[in-house]
Amino acid sequence: MSKALSEFKKFLSKKQGSFTEYEKKLSRLVLDNFDRVAATSNAVGQRGKLIAKLISNAGDSASSDLNIAIDTVSNDSNKITRLSSIKVQNFRGFSNEQTLEFKNPYTFIYGPNGTGKSSLCEALEYSLLGSINEAEAKRIDIAAYIKNAITKKSNNPILTGTTAEGKDVVVHADPNSYEFCFIEKNRIDGFARVAANTAQAQQTRLAALFGLEEFNGFATQFNDNFDNYLDCTGKKSKELADKEKQIAGHKIILLQLPEKEKAVKARQETILLKFHSCKTLDDIKTHISGIDGNGGLAKKNNTEIGRLANLKLAVDPGIDAILMESKNLFDLIQERRSARQFLSNYKDQLSLGDLYSAILKNRDKYENKCPACESTLYQGDKLIVPVDPYQNATENLKQFDEAIKKEARITEISELLNNGWSPLSIKIANCLPVATSINFQHTPELESLNVACASVGDANSLEAALNLISVQPEQLTTLKAAIVVFNQQIEKSKAEIKKLESENVALSKNLEEIISIDTTIKANITSAATANSAIEKFKTENETLIKQVEQEKPIVARNIKFLSAYESFREKLLQYNSNLPLSLAADLNEKTLKFYNAINRYDHVSDQLKSLTLPTSPGMKIEIEFEIGQKCDALQILSEGHIRCMGLAILLSKIVRDDLPFLIFDDVVNSIDDEHRSGIVELILGNDGIKNRQLIITTHGEDFVKRLENHIPKMVYGKTVSRIDFLVPIEAKKILVKLDSPRHYLTIAEQSFQDGKMRDCLSYVRKSFEELLNRLWKKIAIKSHTAQIQVAMRAPNGSPDLMSIAVGLNGFLSKKEVSVFQNVRPLLEKMIGKECTHPVEWSHLNKGTHEGDKIEEFDSVIVKEMLCLVMEIEVAIAS
Numbered sequence: 001m002s003k004a005l006s007e008f009k010k011f012l013s014k015k016q017g018s019f020t021e022y023e024k025k026l027s028r029l030v031l032d033n034f035d036r037v038a039a040t041s042n043a044v045g046q047r048g049k050l051i052a053k054l055i056s057n058a059g060d061s062a063s064s065d066l067n068i069a070i071d072t073v074s075n076d077s078n079k080i081t082r083l084s085s086i087k088v089q090n091f092r093g094f095s096n097e098q099t100l101e102f103k104n105p106y107t108f109i110y111g112p113n114g115t116g117k118s119s120l121c122e123a124l125e126y127s128l129l130g131s132i133n134e135a136e137a138k139r140i141d142i143a144a145y146i147k148n149a150i151t152k153k154s155n156n157p158i159l160t161g162t163t164a165e166g167k168d169v170v171v172h173a174d175p176n177s178y179e180f181c182f183i184e185k186n187r188i189d190g191f192a193r194v195a196a197n198t199a200q201a202q203q204t205r206l207a208a209l210f211g212l213e214e215f216n217g218f219a220t221q222f223n224d225n226f227d228n229y230l231d232c233t234g235k236k237s238k239e240l241a242d243k244e245k246q247i248a249g250h251k252i253i254l255l256q257l258p259e260k261e262k263a264v265k266a267r268q269e270t271i272l273l274k275f276h277s278c279k280t281l282d283d284i285k286t287h288i289s290g291i292d293g294n295g296g297l298a299k300k301n302n303t304e305i306g307r308l309a310n311l312k313l314a315v316d317p318g319i320d321a322i323l324m325e326s327k328n329l330f331d332l333i334q335e336r337r338s339a340r341q342f343l344s345n346y347k348d349q350l351s352l353g354d355l356y357s358a359i360l361k362n363r364d365k366y367e368n369k370c371p372a373c374e375s376t377l378y379q380g381d382k383l384i385v386p387v388d389p390y391q392n393a394t395e396n397l398k399q400f401d402e403a404i405k406k407e408a409r410i411t412e413i414s415e416l417l418n419n420g421w422s423p424l425s426i427k428i429a430n431c432l433p434v435a436t437s438i439n440f441q442h443t444p445e446l447e448s449l450n451v452a453c454a455s456v457g458d459a460n461s462l463e464a465a466l467n468l469i470s471v472q473p474e475q476l477t478t479l480k481a482a483i484v485v486f487n488q489q490i491e492k493s494k495a496e497i498k499k500l501e502s503e504n505v506a507l508s509k510n511l512e513e514i515i516s517i518d519t520t521i522k523a524n525i526t527s528a529a530t531a532n533s534a535i536e537k538f539k540t541e542n543e544t545l546i547k548q549v550e551q552e553k554p555i556v557a558r559n560i561k562f563l564s565a566y567e568s569f570r571e572k573l574l575q576y577n578s579n580l581p582l583s584l585a586a587d588l589n590e591k592t593l594k595f596y597n598a599i600n601r602y603d604h605v606s607d608q609l610k611s612l613t614l615p616t617s618p619g620m621k622i623e624i625e626f627e628i629g630q631k632c633d634a635l636q637i638l639s640e641g642h643i644r645c646m647g648l649a650i651l652l653s654k655i656v657r658d659d660l661p662f663l664i665f666d667d668v669v670n671s672i673d674d675e676h677r678s679g680i681v682e683l684i685l686g687n688d689g690i691k692n693r694q695l696i697i698t699t700h701g702e703d704f705v706k707r708l709e710n711h712i713p714k715m716v717y718g719k720t721v722s723r724i725d726f727l728v729p730i731e732a733k734k735i736l737v738k739l740d741s742p743r744h745y746l747t748i749a750e751q752s753f754q755d756g757k758m759r760d761c762l763s764y765v766r767k768s769f770e771e772l773l774n775r776l777w778k779k780i781a782i783k784s785h786t787a788q789i790q791v792a793m794r795a796p797n798g799s800p801d802l803m804s805i806a807v808g809l810n811g812f813l814s815k816k817e818v819s820v821f822q823n824v825r826p827l828l829e830k831m832i833g834k835e836c837t838h839p840v841e842w843s844h845l846n847k848g849t850h851e852g853d854k855i856e857e858f859d860s861v862i863v864k865e866m867l868c869l870v871m872e873i874e875v876a877i878a879s
Contacts, residue, residue, distance in 0.1 A: 002131045002142075005034050006175045007215040011576050013068045018572070022565035025062040029054045039139060041221045048223035052230040055562050080161040080171055081661045082694040086127065090153040091146050092119035093735050100737065102696060104722040106685075106712070109698040110705040110743075111726025116735035117698045120726075121666045122146075124696070125182060127159035130173030133186070136214050150733055179211060182664050183651050187211060188671035191647035192640050203618060205635065206581035209647050210654075219577035222570045230566075232559045234552040240545050247538045250531035260524055267517050271510060281514045288507045298507050301500045308493040308500075314438050317430035319480040325424045326469040329417060333463050336413040339406040356393035356400070363390050421462060428453045428469075435479055438486040445475050578618040584654065585614040591653035591689075592646070598687065599645045599672075599679040601782055607642070614650070622646075641673045648672065648680070652690060662694035669704045678778065681707045706743045710771050713878050714746040714871050745771065746874065749867055758858040761867060766802065769831070769870050773805050776877050780812070780820060788812075806832055824876045831869055 012027055019027065030037050033054055040046040055062075082102070089097035093116045100120070111117045122132050126146065135145035147154040159171040190208025207216040223229065233241075244251070268281065278284045290296035362371045368378055370389050377385055432450050435443045452465045469476070539546065593612040600607055611625040612634070622634040635643060648668065655663055665684075669677055684690045684697075685708065699705050712720050721744070727736040742748060745768035752760035789808025810828040813821055 002038070002136050002214065003129070003133065003175065003179075003211060004038055004136065004214040004218045006131070007212065007580070008034065008218065009068055010176075011573060012066055015572055015576065016066050016068065019066075020565055020568070021064045022561045023569045024064040024066055025059070026051075026055075026562060026565045026569050027066055028064070029058060029062050031066070031068075038218050041217075042223045045223055045229055047221055048226050048229035051222075051566070052226070055230060055559065059558055059562060078169075079164050079661070080169075080177075081164050082162050083124075083171070083662055083696070084160045084162055084168055086120075086123060086160070087158040088120070088123045090148045090151050090155040091123055091126075091157055092148065093733070094119055094123070095148050095150045095734060098735065098737055100724060100739075102694070102722060104720055105694055106708075106720055107694075107696045107722045107724065108705050108708050109696065109724045109726070110702060111698075111700060112728055113700050115726035115728055116737070117667065117700065117726050119735065121184075121664065121698055123157040124159065124664055126173075127157045127171060128173060128178040128181065129175045131175070133184070133211065133214070178660075180651070180654055180658060181660050181662055182211070182666060183648070183655075183668050184211075184666040185668055185671045187651065188644050188647045188668060191650075192643045192671075201635075203578055203581060203615075205647075206585060206615075206650075207577075209650060210581050210584050212577075212581055215580075216577055219573050222566075222573065224570070226566045226570075227563055230559050230563055232556060232563050234549065234556040236545060236548040236552045237556065240542065240549050243542060243545070244538070247531075247534050250534045253527050253531045254535075257524060257528055260520070264517060264520050264524070267513065271513055271517075274510065281517065285511065285514060288511055298504055301504050301507075305497050305500050305504075308497050311490050311493055312437075313490050314434055314483045314486050316480060316483050317434050318427050319431065319476045322424065322427050322431070322469070323473050323476055325420060325427075326466055326473075329420050329424065330463075330466040330470045332413045332416055332420075333459070333466065336410050336417075339410045339413075342406050343403060343410070356397045359389055359393040360397070417459070417462065421456065425453050425456065431476065431479060434483065438482055440479055440482050442475050442478060446479070449475070582615055582617065582620075585650065586616065588650060588653040588657060589613055591656055592649045595649035595652050595683060595687075596646055598683040599649060599676050600642070601679050601682070602675070602778060641676065644671050644673075645676055652683070655693075656689040660693070662696065663690070665695070665697040665699075667698050667700060669699050669701050677701075677704055677707065681711050685711045702743075706745075707771075709742060709744040710746075710768065711775075712744065713874055714744065714750070715875065717742070717744050717747050746867070746871055749870075753860075753863060753867060756860075758860060758863050761863055762858065765863075765867050765870050768874070769806075770802055772870065772873055772877055773802070773809060776809060776821065776824065777805075779877065780809075803832065821877070823879065824873060827869060827873045827876055831866070831873070 008031070012031065016024060016027070030051070033050075037047060037050060040050050042048070082105075084103075085099055085101040087097065087099045088094040109117060109120065122134065126132050126142075132142060132145060135142050138145075143154060146156075160168055161171045162168055187209050190213060191205050193208075204216065207213055271281070271284065272278065275284045275287060278287055286296065288296050288298055290299065359371055365371075366374070369376055370385065372389065375385055377383060377388055377390075429450060432443070432446050434440075435446050440446070449465075449468055452461075452468055456462045456465050589612055592614065593609055596612065597608050606626060606628055608627050609624050610627045611623075611631070613623040615621060623631050624634040624637070625631040634646065638646065648671075663684075669680065672680060681704075684695065697705075697708065699708075709717070709721060709723075721742070723740055723742050725738040725741050727738055729736050745764045749761045749764035749768065752758075752764060789805070789812055806828055810825060810832060812818060813825050813828075
């Protein structure tokens, strides 16, 4: 079973409780055709088209019973606590049968590239998981992938293990239990290689790290526009719909008809409410226009409008002016009568007035003489006659002045009467027509007045006429009031005309509305008849197609349900996929921080982390905080090398948290830079959470496998480590395996000593001593000491003199302020002392052994002492 299929089944088992019936049917279709579905992508709709085809072919018969039980963890008695051996034949590179035993807690497997390590790891992977990630990634059928190229055969490997009760059993594939027992190079590479730094990219990194790339690819390749591939309208329905465009207008008419009829009815009710006495629209028409259309209320209103329109305003002939002017003229007659009466008293003296006036007129002519007798009047200033005629005339004329004025006034009044009567008589004459036009009740009296005025010919008839007006002015004032009343009535008639005209306009609009309603009703009836006829004709012409559409409807209804199920299923799958790596990374913060810092223990202190937080929900990032600095995005700040270290730390944290019984490292060191390999060695072989598990480590790095082996103390090496070497094949395409070929320096040195090979023994003692001194130096640095020592070098670009390193470290440990590794000092001093006591052996130890012309004889006792002393140093450094 592929990892993607296994994870998909987990998804279904966890989510099926929330699935609708059609989500379950869809899940069953995908599950039953998983390989075909997984082989497609969303490119050009491949997956959408395939699933649509599956629904078409088997959607009706698809079962909604997923029948997927949640995997249960094996009981402790059957739990595999360690792997024992694996038998491989006709599997990948293995043609001949090979049985490899994992008899010790640690199995270190070394071999150059192409020697068969990958075949062994894939045999373990297939036996434990039932799948091979490389085959799935390359989309190669597993049966073809595992077939041996020489024999053309394939056999499943047989993996045995030991249970908690100590029973040896055949191990069966169980991806749920063993998925994270593998730490592969590809996982570390995948975690580091994603270039983008988005939330989605971080999720992809974690998916790659946890071996979920295949499932992630499977889950994210479902097309988002599934309706493009699944017929949810029906081909025949579409064909019919295209044809129905011909009658779409008719259908719209019928659909709109009820609303139109409702609107017409509302209009009818509205207009009937205006005419309570009428029961129908025809009654209203008759009421407005009459039976023949030329009568009714409209005609009655027009007649009244005509009558009112003929009424004219009466114009005031100037009655106030007549009364005022009449009074003025009558007052002038009275004044003239009074003046004449006054003048009658002076009629005899009026001639004297003329005389006096004549005298004064001749004054300038006669100057100082009398105008009558021409006597001299003055001599100097003295009057010489009895009376000054001029002075006398002046004084007497003063007495006649009023009479003279009265006489002048009489003349003026006569002229005023003549001038004022003519216009007044005209005004009086104009009163009679006005009175007649308004039917004035005193018109006869006005006629008498008019006759009197018309007969005026002298002063007496004038006075009589004016007297008549002045004595009875109420006739004219009453006429004036009657004119005002009459004109007010005329103004009221104008308002009545406007009212009647407005009423006629409303009646006209009501008639227009009635005509419009009748027209609309007739149009609706005609449109409905036309539409129904066209639709019936269409049904007849397309009877077969309509039947096909009916037959197609259940299929379309099914597809619509599958479409809804697909969208919901896809959303749940994507959400599950997004949360999956986050759920696997849950609660790993503390251990990941610890392991990351352990791997980077030899980096600068500024590279150590103070805190580390893995994402707990989509969109979050891996957040770190350095010992000096603020929190930041890890994948944005860290180098690729440090990102790889973090990936390894996360996987180790999960293994420890889940308490997995064994770990298989598949050439992981090849993903980690050399600067961090020492930290990895010390972590996996020094941390209690890791070192106490069974470890199977493969590598093509010879130096790395030497570091691993020499980190194991010599005293426990034989019971702790198994060695498997894959050799470069002499014959093509054939795997050669060599067992128990250690690279532990002290183990080889001891074996060489037992074989009597002193030179070889010293050579490996030196290598071990060199490795131990380097390890000691690093451990001193870890304990916050800066061990600065002076070393000697024998040549440019050479290595430091080994013994000078030992002397330097011993000198550093001898300082008063240094308290660490004091148990190592006596041993170092003994080794340093050999330089004087055993110069031959020491010389070879210090410089390294080389084949030469002279073959020295070594004292086996001294060689044994040196070997044992280095073994003691190893134990002291490890404690």
